[in-house]
Amino acid sequence: MEEGRRWEDMQVDCLVNIFRRLGLDDLTVSVPFVCTCWWRASLDPVCWRVLNLRSLDFRTWSQFSRSFGSRYRLKTLSFSAFLRLVVHRSHGSASELIFPLSSGASVHDLAYVSINCPRLRTLALPDKLMLEDDLRIPELIGRWKDLEQLELETKPTSFLETVAAIGHNCTRFARLKVRGLIGKEDASVIAMCLPELKQLELSGSYLTKDELAVIVSGCRKLERLTATDCLGFQADEELLRLASGIHSFEHEGSKLLSDNGYETDESEQQSGFFYW
Template sequence: MEEERRWEDMDTDCLVNIFRRLGLEDLTLAVPSVCRSWYRASLDPTCWRVLKFRGLDFMPWSNLSKEFSNRYGLPGRFSFSGFLKFCVARTHGEAIEVELPLLFGATLNDLTYISLECPKLKKAVLPNLQTEDEPHLPEIIGRWHELEQLEMECKPSSFQELVDQLRQNCTKLVSLKLYGSFKNDDVSAIVSKLPKIKSLCLSKSYLPKDKLLEILTGCKCLHELIVKDCIGFEADEEVSKRVSLSGIKIFEHEGSKLVDEFGYETDECDPFYVQVI
């Protein structure tokens, strides 16, 4: 009887095709431990083109932190920055997607490192930065000339400058997702400087009805608009008519309302500081 073929004898291209579908925890801990051929295959940059850090547990007592430190003989305490640099180094500049965690979030130095070492990014999912670091975001994001999708936790204070960078350097951008307070200048910047945007998600934002209508009218290429759980508008007859005329295929607005549960129409008054006399 013909001897059964062993896993470690599989063709390297087949192994790479399998490994590129795995998450970072498997790539760093499980796969390299099996055999030398699997370890060699896991070093192929193709396996590291998608770097999804979100969803991993980076707490010092987590299995990932402890096992990674033990396997690679890390001196001192495990750090997210160290793990990030380890993974980015494996990409050899070929990464096309990065998704950073919310907690244990990336620092300004981490984002700068990624922007320099991963110039071919097509999708970036970024956490909040410290307020004092936000002015650096436009320069960082502007380095990704191939960027098509950008997701951020909230609208940064440097939003106007960010949109300028997207217009000048990220000409392939078609999808933008973030939340915050969108007023006259913000919406005007999206409409005038990102005319080719196809997918826009502003859920959980402050978005007045007139600004929503401006987006519907001004963004000619838009085919998906997600504005769920917003404050500032209701999807009335006028909005529905404008959506119909715009040609948008996907319009999600569930949970959006004109005022919040405290009765405020804008974001200018914090209900927690209102005294009832």
Template sequence: MAGKRRWEDMEMDCLVAILQRLGLQDLTLSVPLVCRSWRKASLHPLCWRVLNLRDLDFMPWGDLTKSFMAEYRLQRFFFSGFLKLAVARGNRLVEEIMFPLLFGTSMQDLFFVSDECPRLKKLVLPNLSPADEADIPKLVGKWKDLEQLEMEAKPSSFLEMLSEINLHCKKFSGLKMCGSIKKEDMLAIVNLLPKLKFLCLSKSYLPREQLLGILSGCKELQRLTVRDCMGFEADEEVKKRGLGIKIFEHEGSKLFDDFDYNSDECDPL
């Protein structure tokens, strides 16, 4: 339109700043088709700094899968191929990756990311088999800048994983998982994660003794989330120990389950 600027005439830096707020589906299937300048901007590594794969539908019948196959003229869709495309466009500047919970991710994908994303700061792991969990310590030790790690359940290699984090990830400050938190787990959290600022153990089996140990031992903790846990009640001593923490969320936690059964011997992991 006469007298009005067009979107494609926007300076590249401004366009990149806008596009990096979009999700991966838009960056792969919508934005590049608008015009040449938008396509060029969508390929900038800053647009691929955060790879949130968890919000995408990778099912064979999903819109993303079918549209991606049509656009790139593929006979079959492979999650690994999509991941490699996204990581390549990040040009070793990727800082955050959130893997799908259940679909598609293999240990080969995780090792690929450990090699190609050296600047990773935040990692959200998928569900892994017990056999694959043994390799987690080898992975985390490669990310020197790792600050935050999230997983669905405490892995069998938990203690070894924290040892690797302690040795190699000097900026590590956030952990989220659930599971049966034993005394040795509590001691490892306290002793091996000295700069821990955020800890989420919601829906875990967390005995009162372990909770008090975390409250007393994690000196830099700013937020502790232990909602809907089994093994403790937020009594006066627990609340008093938590006064030094900026955010202490413990709602829904209780000592026994609904059947009045103390799960002290339960370790689902």
């Protein structure tokens, strides 16, 4: 920059263009405390369209929690309160929301987001929710009409209803990530309700060749199918031929047998030989 010119003298549009590329830690703990000009620029909703909460450590003793508490004079950092802060600053413009894997997020947080982030296109849910919260996922998912991508770190109890809600309400939906036991009903509902699906990630799941065949046959527009490190199937010639129309089919590490030498099938999983 020219000699004598200061960062705080930059045009607001330029500052916003820079700040929108920063993480939530910088936007909440660093940038607002540099000067009044930076604080005002950081409040532009454009800076809060991508809400990646998974990159933050909400544990009481973490550097981020201690820094946030010090800046805002708080004894403890509440996840729900922080979520409401960043959602409020987005002013309804958030397009991507990624929950931490384990954050203590509740259905009340999801309901708040469903009302105040109506334009979400990408959503990644926490890995574990209470059963009563899990059962409300289909209802909440149906509110995001523009949803294009959903990541489920573990398959919820309400998976069938969730996929049906996506198929009924989310006309632009194109990518699903889920991990868990993918049974016959699961494969069938994916094929029936998400025929326009372009990307499906099932890595780390249990499913057989039959379930994969149902999905591939029903989701004719799949461009990428990722099923690495799965149990229950091995990519033989028949399966590879069936998936030959998919641009990218990743299956490395998937096998029929567990490390203990057991042949894993659905009844065996349910009887306790195979654990999630």
